Amino acid sequence: MAQPAVLFFWFLSQVAEMTVLFRCSEFQRLESEVAALRKQLDDLAVVVTKNRDAHLFPNGRSVGGKLFKTDGSQGSFESSKATCSQAGGQLASPKNASENAAVQQIIARHNKAAYLGMNDIQSEGTFAYLCGGEIGYTNWADEEPNNAGGKEDCIEMYLDGKWNDRSCTERRLIVCEF
Numbered sequence: 001m002a003q004p005a006v007l008f009f010w011f012l013s014q015v016a017e018m019t020v021l022f023r024c025s026e027f028q029r030l031e032s033e034v035a036a037l038r039k040q041l042d043d044l045a046v047v048v049t050k051n052r053d054a055h056l057f058p059n060g061r062s063v064g065g066k067l068f069k070t071d072g073s074q075g076s077f078e079s080s081k082a083t084c085s086q087a088g089g090q091l092a093s094p095k096n097a098s099e100n101a102a103v104q105q106i107i108a109r110h111n112k113a114a115y116l117g118m119n120d121i122q123s124e125g126t127f128a129y130l131c132g133g134e135i136g137y138t139n140w141a142d143e144e145p146n147n148a149g150g151k152e153d154c155i156e157m158y159l160d161g162k163w164n165d166r167s168c169t170e171r172r173l174i175v176c177e178f
């Protein structure tokens with residue numbers, strides 16, 4: 001008859017083996033779950049991209065993670081700002097040449113200039129983003145900004161993508177970013 005100590009160690013080795021088997025099957029289960037999730041994510045990415053492209057056709061553009069879009073309506077700076085924020089975005093505020101080109105393509109298509117978000121309402125001569133912070137990228141037209149008549153606190157984008165400081169009360173194409 002086996003010694004109790006031998007039996008005890010045999011028992012321990014059985015437990016260890018079962019633990020390894022269990023861990024293996026658990027690992028395989030997780031692996032196949034991860035594979036299934038990965039496939040779902042890939043499928044979802046295709047759907048999201050399709051939806052984005054459909055939404056952007058024909059009045060929007062995407063750059064990096066940003067979407068620019070117009071609803072085709074026009075308004076003053078304040079009403080454009082309100083329209084965009086009600087839609088869950090903000091007035092287009094291009095921060096580099098690609099973003100500027102995206103907005104330019106939209107306004108060229110509609111043949112109308114648009115207000116941008118940046119302005120110097122707070123502090124004359126210092127143009128800032130809607131959320132504060134002095135602007136970095138600029139694309140001023142020649143001789144701009146000139147604050148003509150002492151009351152040009154907003155920025156309009158011309159059809160060629162260049163910027164002009166302009167009074168905030170004109171009617172311009174509303175282009176939002178999301």
Ligand SMILES: *[C@@H]1O[C@H](CO)[C@@H](O)[C@H](O)[C@H]1NC(C)=O
Nearest residue numbers: 063064065066096097098099
């Ligand atoms: C502009 O910024 C976007 C991110 O919003 C980025 O994807 C893009 O490459 C940038 N383009 C340039 C010319 O810096």
